[in-house]
Amino acid sequence: MKSLEDKLFLNRYQADKHPHLRVLDREKCRHCKDKPCTYICPAKVYAWNEKEEIIETAYEGCVECGTCRYGCAHDNIDWRNPRGGFGIMYKYG
Amino acid sequence: MSEKYDVIVVGAGPAGVTTAYLTAKAGLKTILFERGDHPGAKNVMGGVLYRKPTEDVIANFWKEAPLERHVIEQNLWILDKNSVVKAGYRTKAQDQEPYNAFTVFRSRFDRWFAQKAVEAGALLITETVVEDLIWDNHFVVGVKTGRPQGDVYGSVVVLAEGVNSMLTQKAGLQKDGLNTAQLAVAVKEVIALDKEKIESRFNLEEGQGATIELVGDATMGMMGTAFIYTNTDSLSVGVGALLSQVVRQKINPNELLEHLKNHPIVRPLLEGGETKEYLGHLIPEGGYNAIPKVYTNGVVVVGDAAQFVNGIHREGSNMAMISGKLAAETIIDAHKIGEFDERALSHYQKKLSNSFIIKDLKKYQNASGFFETNDHIFSLYPSLLNKAAEEFTTVDNVPKREKQRRIMELVTSERSKLEILRDIYRGWRVMG
Numbered sequence: 001m002k003s004l005e006d007k008l009f010l011n012r013y014q015a016d017k018h019p020h021l022r023v024l025d026r027e028k029c030r031h032c033k034d035k036p037c038t039y040i041c042p043a044k045v046y047a048w049n050e051k052e053e054i055i056e057t058a059y060e061g062c063v064e065c066g067t068c069r070y071g072c073a074h075d076n077i078d079w080r081n082p083r084g085g086f087g088i089m090y091k092y093g
Numbered sequence: 094m095s096e097k098y099d100v101i102v103v104g105a106g107p108a109g110v111t112t113a114y115l116t117a118k119a120g121l122k123t124i125l126f127e128r129g130d131h132p133g134a135k136n137v138m139g140g141v142l143y144r145k146p147t148e149d150v151i152a153n154f155w156k157e158a159p160l161e162r163h164v165i166e167q168n169l170w171i172l173d174k175n176s177v178v179k180a181g182y183r184t185k186a187q188d189q190e191p192y193n194a195f196t197v198f199r200s201r202f203d204r205w206f207a208q209k210a211v212e213a214g215a216l217l218i219t220e221t222v223v224e225d226l227i228w229d230n231h232f233v234v235g236v237k238t239g240r241p242q243g244d245v246y247g248s249v250v251v252l253a254e255g256v257n258s259m260l261t262q263k264a265g266l267q268k269d270g271l272n273t274a275q276l277a278v279a280v281k282e283v284i285a286l287d288k289e290k291i292e293s294r295f296n297l298e299e300g301q302g303a304t305i306e307l308v309g310d311a312t313m314g315m316m317g318t319a320f321i322y323t324n325t326d327s328l329s330v331g332v333g334a335l336l337s338q339v340v341r342q343k344i345n346p347n348e349l350l351e352h353l354k355n356h357p358i359v360r361p362l363l364e365g366g367e368t369k370e371y372l373g374h375l376i377p378e379g380g381y382n383a384i385p386k387v388y389t390n391g392v393v394v395v396g397d398a399a400q401f402v403n404g405i406h407r408e409g410s411n412m413a414m415i416s417g418k419l420a421a422e423t424i425i426d427a428h429k430i431g432e433f434d435e436r437a438l439s440h441y442q443k444k445l446s447n448s449f450i451i452k453d454l455k456k457y458q459n460a461s462g463f464f465e466t467n468d469h470i471f472s473l474y475p476s477l478l479n480k481a482a483e484e485f486t487t488v489d490n491v492p493k494r495e496k497q498r499r500i501m502e503l504v505t506s507e508r509s510k511l512e513i514l515r516d517i518y519r520g521w522r523v524m525g
């Protein structure tokens with residue numbers, strides 16, 4: 001069985017140096033009970049860092065579905081389209 | 094880019110390309126923006142493409158477009174943990190031109206389709222994000238792109254930006270935004286498999302295709318569906334569920350897909366396949382009640398951005414194309430009188446209302462709300478149906494009347510007769 005990391009590795013990306021998504025207010029995440037961003041994202045871009053108490057974002061694997069924008073109960077994710085030509089490049093689609 | 098265009102289209106998916114192709118063909122100066130490296134690079138669907146709506150835009154497209162297989166068989170599988178109840182329809186009538194539907198890859202089809210718009214005279218600009226609308230006195234007069242000196246002016250802007258309808262929302266056309274009960278999150282894998290294996294496993298001949306939609310355990314009982322579609326030498330295997338339920342059940346979409354792929358009934362179909370791509374996408378499932386205002390001064394909204402998806406009938410690309418066509422007709426008429434205000438563009442709304450798009454979405458306007466608040470429809474009933482089938486098919490010296498009694502007892506132990514009658518009545522109300 002392929003792991004999610006293996007699957008994302010199959011995809012073609014044009015990685016941007018500038019992230020196209022960010023958590024707006026880190027304080028809100030600390031009080032967020034379920035942290036849905038950590039499980040609803042198909043590419044698992046968001047992960048809770050227990051030690052630092054922050055959401056870490058691996059934006060490079062984003063498949064640009066937009067689920068996090070709506071799934072964050074606190075409207076705390078600023079997600080934009082990556083700059084023109086950057087991000088996921090589907091071969092099949 | 095200081096020239097003025099007649100038509101600015103934002104997004105080269107099926108809706109936007111349709112509008113651009115038709116307005117360019119009518120001689121209107123058309124510019125088509127796409128944020129990806131090529132049209133289709135950001136686009137995802139299951140993907141079944143329907144012949145009739147596509148043919149309404151490009152006659153005989155199947156003779157040259159990049160298609161996978163023509164669909165001759167469609168199935169519904171109602172899954173339980175290790176069993177399935179199947180229903181399906183297969184016909185020779187859909188095995189000949191002009192065909193009924195095709196499996197496709199958006200990245201290939203949209204690229205070809207956009208090229209048709211270019212040949213018709215549209216200017217295609219790729220790798221360019223449209224970031225905002227330019228307003229002048231309550232009138233949209235152009236778009237701001239992410240390029241330096243990237244402002245582009247035009248008589249009308251067509252928002253074909255897809256489900257992440259940020260410009261539509263920014264323009265104030267979708268005042269309340271969208272919520273998690275109005276969107277489904279879907280993931281898919283393209284799994285390469287030998288042609289011969291596909292044809293023998295799905296009982297197909299060369300070129301023929303089959304589709305399977307799966308409910309029940311396929312979505313772990315959440316409101317949604319899974320699918321398996323045959324391509325030429327690969328399978329498209331995916332699953333989608335309402336975002337509100339995914340949030341509530343705390344299930345990762347990739348884990349949901351792995352659950353489907355490893356289901357004992359599904360696994361043998363995929364055996365020996367090799368995953369080539371992993372995709373994720375949002376699907377607008379809010380239906381009629383989620384449709385934004387689809388026009389304002391200098392703007393029309395088409396396709397997914399306008400929430401034109403009929404989830405129950407697995408229709409979306411057809412609504413995208415036909416809404417794109419109706420928008421193009423409205424714009425061509427508006428161009429003749431030189432007026433692009435709300436009054437002129439309101440004809441788009443009228444055309445939509447007279448079409449199957451609004452009629453169908455209105456018909457099912459209460460369906461997704463009903464399913465969303467009645468979880469058991471997607472979990473309990475598939476399981477009961479499988480258990481009834483198990484009882485029915487097991488020959489064990491038990492008299493048939495006793496078997497019927499057992500099935501009834503099984504059903505009513507889970508849900509009372511009154512509740513079942515109410516489910517049927519309500520189901521009929523929202524679906525019928």
